[in-house]
Amino acid sequence: MLFMNQKPRVDLTAVLDYDTDGALAETAAEAQRHSRRAFLRRSGIAAGGAVAAGAMVPGLTSGAMAATPKGDVAIANFAxxxxxxxxxxxxAALKHAGLTGEHKRLARTVHAHEAAxxxxxxxxxxxxxxKKPxxxxxxAVQSQAAFTATxxxxxxxxxxxxxxxxxxxxSQAVFKAALSIHPVEARHAAWIRQIAHQNPAPAAFNPSLTKSQVLAAVQGTGFIKS
Known part of the structure; x- marks a missing residue:
């Protein structure tokens, strides 16, 4: 597996042979094409559906997508x-990877953030x-070293x-919500890099992923089964 045998890095050109049914890759592609109708059909979203409970981030309100541009709906679903x-x-890592010390503290904290x-x-x-795949x-979750690289x-x-x-x-609501999540994800990235004795801030500027790179990255996980 990619994450087990290579040094920890984001190699977006060598990960195209995974994601067995392409679920996450298809979600990314639909977000880029801004086609809500095709996105919803291919994602198998049922009519209706319960509203999830949980704390809200700035800019997010229940049912806000009713008046939101179609492209923003697709982007929010990609996120x-x-x-x-x-x-x-x-x-899975908390259950199977045998994490200890700072690794375990990070996993518990980040899991709570991602769940929120x-x-x-x-x-x-x-x-x-x-729907959740x-x-x-x-x-990737069978050892502390594999967990760290992944x-x-x-x-x-x-x-x-x-x-x-x-x-x-x-939409301003979705934009503000994305801005409230993005820096938290960046802090996660810096934290795990520091634990792995890597530079947590290796450059003055951070490159974004292009459309093709996003698609390659999501295809490369290999973790989505249905």
Whole structure:
């Protein structure tokens, strides 16, 4: 697996052979095309659906997407899918990776943050929220070393994905919500890098992911099974 045998890094060109059913990649592609109708159909969103409970982030209110541009709905669902992935990853790592010390403290803290992001995004999207996929993280959560390498990759990619979508957001509510989540993800990335004895802030400027890089990154996880 990519995360087990390579040094911790975000290699967006060598990860195209994973994501067995393309669920997350399809979500990213639909967000880029700003086609809500196709996005909802292919994501299998049921009519209706319960509104999730949970604390809200600034700019997010229940049912706010009713008057939101279609492209912003797709972007919000893309963000939700990434948050589903990260929440599940940290939960699995806490259960299986044998984490200790600062690694365990980070995983507990970040898992709580990602779960709060999921709850807030689901509450905002209401019945338009995509369903949570099923995940299998395999050997990526079977040791502390594997967890560390994978967490660095996921957090770096998540930061750049949020950054890359910012220019496409039209509504102030969604934009403010994204801005409230993005710096928290950046802090996660810096924290896990520091634990791994890597430079937590290696450059003065952070590049965003292009459309093709976002698609490559989400295809490369290999963790989504249905």
């Amino acid at each position: 939700l899918t990434l948050e589903y992935l990260e929440t599940a990853f940290y939960a 992001h999921v709850a807030a995004l689901k509450k905002m999207l209401g019945s338009a929220a995509v 099923s995940f299998d993280f395999g050997s 967490a660095i990759t996921l957090e770096d990619t998540g930061v750049q994905a949020y950054q890359g979508q910012a220019a496409f957001i039209k």
